[in-house]
Amino acid sequence: MTDQAVEHEIGRSRLRKEDARLVTGQTNWTDNIQVAGLLHLAILRSPMAHARIARIDVSPALERPGVVAAFSGADLAEGLGSLPCAWPVTEDIVLPDHPPIAVDEVRYAGDPVAVVVARDRYTAADALEAVEVDYDPLPPVLDLEAALAEGAPLVHAGKGTNRCYTWPLTTGEDFAAVRERAEVTLRRRYHQQRLIPNAMEPRAVVVTPLAAAGEYTVHSATQIPHILRIMLAVVTGIPEHKLRVIAPDVGGGFGSKLQVYGEEALALTVARRLGRPVKWTESRSEGYLATHHGRGMIQDVEIAATREGRLLGLKVDLIADMGAYLMLVTPGIPLLGAFMYPAIYKMDAYEFTCTGVFTTRTPTDAYRGAGRPEATFAIERTMDELAAELGLDPVEVRRRNWIRHEEFPYTSIAGLTYDSGHYEAATEKALALFGYDDLRAEQHVRNQRNDTVRLGIGVSTFTEMCGLAPSRVLGDLRYAAGGWEAASIRMLPTGKVEVVTGTSPHGQGHETCWSQIAADVLGVPFEDVEVVHGDTKAAPQGMDTYGSRSLVVGGEAVHRAAVKVVEKARKVAAHLLEASERDLEFSEGAFCVKGSPEARRTIQEIAFETFTSHGLPEGIEPSINAETLVDPENFSYPHGTHLCAVEVDTETGKVRIRSYVCVDDVGRVVNPMIVEGQVHGGVAQGIAQALYEEAVYDDQGNLVSGTMADYLVPSAADLPDFVTDRTETPADTNSMGVKGVGEAGTIASTPAVVNAVVDALRPLGVRDVRMPCSPHRIWQALHSARSGGAAGAGAGQSGEPGKETAA
Amino acid sequence: MTHITVRVDGTTYEDEVEPRLLLVHYLRDRLGLTGTPIGCDTSNCGTCTVDLDGATVKSCSVLAVQADGGEVTTVQGLAKDGEWTALQRAFHEQHGLQCGYCTPGMLMAARDLLRENPHPGSDEVRQALEGNLCRCTGYQNIVRAVLAASGPQASEEATA
Numbered sequence: 001m002t003d004q005a006v007e008h009e010i011g012r013s014r015l016r017k018e019d020a021r022l023v024t025g026q027t028n029w030t031d032n033i034q035v036a037g038l039l040h041l042a043i044l045r046s047p048m049a050h051a052r053i054a055r056i057d058v059s060p061a062l063e064r065p066g067v068v069a070a071f072s073g074a075d076l077a078e079g080l081g082s083l084p085c086a087w088p089v090t091e092d093i094v095l096p097d098h099p100p101i102a103v104d105e106v107r108y109a110g111d112p113v114a115v116v117v118a119r120d121r122y123t124a125a126d127a128l129e130a131v132e133v134d135y136d137p138l139p140p141v142l143d144l145e146a147a148l149a150e151g152a153p154l155v156h157a158g159k160g161t162n163r164c165y166t167w168p169l170t171t172g173e174d175f176a177a178v179r180e181r182a183e184v185t186l187r188r189r190y191h192q193q194r195l196i197p198n199a200m201e202p203r204a205v206v207v208t209p210l211a212a213a214g215e216y217t218v219h220s221a222t223q224i225p226h227i228l229r230i231m232l233a234v235v236t237g238i239p240e241h242k243l244r245v246i247a248p249d250v251g252g253g254f255g256s257k258l259q260v261y262g263e264e265a266l267a268l269t270v271a272r273r274l275g276r277p278v279k280w281t282e283s284r285s286e287g288y289l290a291t292h293h294g295r296g297m298i299q300d301v302e303i304a305a306t307r308e309g310r311l312l313g314l315k316v317d318l319i320a321d322m323g324a325y326l327m328l329v330t331p332g333i334p335l336l337g338a339f340m341y342p343a344i345y346k347m348d349a350y351e352f353t354c355t356g357v358f359t360t361r362t363p364t365d366a367y368r369g370a371g372r373p374e375a376t377f378a379i380e381r382t383m384d385e386l387a388a389e390l391g392l393d394p395v396e397v398r399r400r401n402w403i404r405h406e407e408f409p410y411t412s413i414a415g416l417t418y419d420s421g422h423y424e425a426a427t428e429k430a431l432a433l434f435g436y437d438d439l440r441a442e443q444h445v446r447n448q449r450n451d452t453v454r455l456g457i458g459v460s461t462f463t464e465m466c467g468l469a470p471s472r473v474l475g476d477l478r479y480a481a482g483g484w485e486a487a488s489i490r491m492l493p494t495g496k497v498e499v500v501t502g503t504s505p506h507g508q509g510h511e512t513c514w515s516q517i518a519a520d521v522l523g524v525p526f527e528d529v530e531v532v533h534g535d536t537k538a539a540p541q542g543m544d545t546y547g548s549r550s551l552v553v554g555g556e557a558v559h560r561a562a563v564k565v566v567e568k569a570r571k572v573a574a575h576l577l578e579a580s581e582r583d584l585e586f587s588e589g590a591f592c593v594k595g596s597p598e599a600r601r602t603i604q605e606i607a608f609e610t611f612t613s614h615g616l617p618e619g620i621e622p623s624i625n626a627e628t629l630v631d632p633e634n635f636s637y638p639h640g641t642h643l644c645a646v647e648v649d650t651e652t653g654k655v656r657i658r659s660y661v662c663v664d665d666v667g668r669v670v671n672p673m674i675v676e677g678q679v680h681g682g683v684a685q686g687i688a689q690a691l692y693e694e695a696v697y698d699d700q701g702n703l704v705s706g707t708m709a710d711y712l713v714p715s716a717a718d719l720p721d722f723v724t725d726r727t728e729t730p731a732d733t734n735s736m737g738v739k740g741v742g743e744a745g746t747i748a749s750t751p752a753v754v755n756a757v758v759d760a761l762r763p764l765g766v767r768d769v770r771m772p773c774s775p776h777r778i779w780q781a782l783h784s785a786r787s788g789g790a791a792g793a794g795a796g797q798s799g800e801p802g803k804e805t806a807a
Numbered sequence: 808m809t810h811i812t813v814r815v816d817g818t819t820y821e822d823e824v825e826p827r828l829l830l831v832h833y834l835r836d837r838l839g840l841t842g843t844p845i846g847c848d849t850s851n852c853g854t855c856t857v858d859l860d861g862a863t864v865k866s867c868s869v870l871a872v873q874a875d876g877g878e879v880t881t882v883q884g885l886a887k888d889g890e891w892t893a894l895q896r897a898f899h900e901q902h903g904l905q906c907g908y909c910t911p912g913m914l915m916a917a918r919d920l921l922r923e924n925p926h927p928g929s930d931e932v933r934q935a936l937e938g939n940l941c942r943c944t945g946y947q948n949i950v951r952a953v954l955a956a957s958g959p960q961a962s963e964e965a966t967a
């Protein structure tokens with residue numbers, strides 16, 4: 001390790017520490033855990049979307065050899081509370097009870113009704129067949145608008161309505177007045193199809209009781225070990241200090257493991273009753289029913305503008321599908337988007353209303369981007385529509401409206417203060433990399449020739465709010481937790497370093513990045529740092545990992561803790577070197593007296609001094625450990641420009657992505673290689689929403705796309721290489737200038753792709769294609785445009801607000 | 808119960824297994840070789856890919872009894888004396904993994920490709936990995952890693 005390397009840890013593409021165990025198969029996935037006496041839990045799930053449980057008998061299952069126990073919902077109800085919803089967004093929100101297992105009524109296909117515990121997983125799964133259940137069917141509730149109508153069948157009969165809440169946000173001038181004076185108005189309806197997150201590792205939980213002490217260790221494939229511990233204590237009544245939650249290696253999450261699931265509570269309850277360790281691992285098709293879904297919204301968007309294309313006002317009416325129950329943050333997801341519809345544009349009026357609706361489908365909650373991709377999609381599609389309406393280039397329309405570099409910090413009409421950014425710079429860079437003008441020229445030629453394969457170009461410019469979140473803002477939004485993050489740094493006697501973080505990674509490379517941050521500040525070798533995470537006993541405080549908050553809040557905490565360590569070491573160094581603190585310089589991991597470099601103490605030497613404590617200055621405690629809790633002062637606002645070129649075969653409806661270019665500005669970059677990887681993965685997920693994925697239900701509420709064979713997760717053969725680049729405007733609101741990157745790709749890519757598809761087909765009369773833009777949908781859109789239908793209102797996608805015609 | 812003898816990553820095991828036991832569960836639950844994970848129940852994801860007698864198989868769609876008398880290589884058997892293979896190194900160096908859940912299957916499938924075709928183009932790599940899903944990386948760096956590991960050295964290692 002050279003000194004030079006030590007100095008430049010931040011900004012370096014360090015190869016990941018995590019990889020060694022992952023490429024050799026020495027991983028610690030939850031399902032790998034084997035403990036003596038382990039029992040396997042299997043769950044019987046409702047085959048119907050909505051029904052009353054008339055009779056349930058688990059006793060035949062108990063007769064099977066190898067079965068240890070079986071319970072119905074009623075058997076387990078005692079002492080088992082409702083699963084939590086931590087984000088009651090309005091005062092009058094409807095908060096139905098959410099039992100971890102159904103007792104008398106099932107409300108979605110997949111709702112648990114009974115559990116069986118057996119000596120191995122095959123026996124447990126087999127014994128489910130023996131459980132007898134009689135259902136009295138009730139009408140399913142599937143159409144979001146019909147669900148709100150008077151007399152609609154109810155998901156929660158006792159609540160008298162399917163309306164969960166209505167949440168408004170009105171700022172600036174009166175929208176109706178602005179619409180009056182506008183020269184152009186446009187209204188569009190967009191559908192955000194339901195998505196299934198598909199983290200490659202299925203969910204799993206292992207509960208190991210230490211019955212005599214009343215203690216329980218819960219291993220879970222979770223993004224939120226700390227929050228899970230609090231919530232499991234509340235749900236089961238087991239005191240919090242008797243619960244230890246460990247998130248070992250976790251194989252992806254994308255929001256779907258930001259949750260307190262019924263299965264976790266059930267495994268804990270069953271392990272407690274039996275006094276034996278219990279494991280539950282979902283199968284993929286079980287996960288499709290039981291792991292929360294993402295998106296699921298109808299967006300009615302209206303904009304008012306001048307003929308020059310300057311935005312005057314924006315009105316958004318959103319209907320969001322909650323599914324059957326409220327999970328941890330279900331109602332709050334659309335609110336994260338509420339602040340993002342105005343995006344990077346200036347306008348005079350903004351009116352937003354979200355209505356949350358219960359349906360008899362799997363609950364929804366966070367999925368990569370959570371609310372922000374939906375908002376960005378709506379505004380970016382609409383900006384393209386405005387460009388088409390005015391005969392302007394889509395990039396030009398954006399240019400005329402965005403916040404200029406010299407205007408930062410800028411308070412958006414939604415009330416967020418964007419601290420820094422440079423939209424023009426990112427866009428110029430992206431356009432050049434993409435070869436925008438050449439592609440437009442080629443497009444023109446192809447259109448003139450009436451080619452059967454059309455070229456389409458899509459742009460999306462965006463910002464997002466990450467770094468969730470200032471605690472006071474979360475309080476204002478009625479979110480039931482803070483947004484701070486914890487870190488501590490322990491300098492060990494030998495000079496090695498342990499970083500303890502409250503974040504809980506599942507593929508993002510925290511061990512590597514946090515090591516870089518600590519090594520950078522402390523001036524110690526990268527290899528000398530170890531990162532401890534994901535265990536409530538080892539890392540007792542934390543708010544975990546979601547919403548691109550880890551680096552901005554958690555990494556910042558590591559940074560500040562390291563600075564504290566250096567400050568304390570400075571005191572000790574001053575004492576040892578018999579100099580005043582002011583006269584000391586700290587560089588390359590050592591303190592020296594200014595002007596006399598030979599009088600020098602390394603930070604490792606000081607760590608040993610503070611361990612022996614033989615000669616510490618008066619008033620200095622032994623050791624140089626430091627702890628911080630950081631509550632961010634603002635969100636952070638990454639931004640960027642994504643460009644996509646597609647070729648659409650008008651005969652087959654097939655879309656091929658010809659090129660994809662993105663320039664992201666995520667502030668200062670700790671590890672460029674990891675940033676690029678995050679962008680790749682994010683873009684891939686966004687493209688997947690645009691072209692491939694959809695959770696489809698039939699009219700009885702059965703999940704038709706119920707396996708990986710029916711739900712199209714794209715493979716390597718479906719995706720292109722992406723060209724990624726970046727600009728760097730450091731954030732002003734944290735000490736490292738970082739902004740967060742996990743969701744950027746997903747937020748930006750979906751509208752870029754759909755804009756490209758529509759751009760390709762616009763000369764043929766198509767003005768929208770509903771997602772996913774499958775060959776069938778494209779063919780329908782073309783067909784309906786040709787036959788003079790509603791201007792290309794393909795596949796039930798009306799250009800105007802209207803009825804949802806497909807589930 | 809059926810008696811089987813299988814050699815896995817260089818060690819021979821004899822066991823009595825239920826005829827319906829899947830190879831992947833035999834490896835994971837009986838032998839404790841948990842390096843091979845399970846991602847689906849429809850043979851779509853490829854995370855469970857192993858080498859059985861020189862052929863790449865999804866171990867969730869093979870019965871343990873079908874491996875009787877056979878030789879299985881899993882991700883845990885790739886490194887020799889702590890030395891990673893060129894592919895393992897390339898995945899690390901090209902950032903071809905994030906959460907790493909798909910990685911064992913990707914390594915096994917890529918190894919098979921390079922054995923048959925030591926100099927694939929990127930389209931060939933993408934086609935060859937079609938049965939292995941990754942949700943984190945967007946595949947680009949996986950493809951890069953396979954290309955970086957291609958060449959004579961890789962095919963030697965793969966056939967060794």
Ligand code: FES
Nearest residue numbers: 846847850853867
């Ligand atoms: S687990 Fe074998 S293919 Fe998915």
Ligand code: FES
Nearest residue numbers: 905909941942943
């Ligand atoms: S690295 Fe996470 S699934 Fe591939």
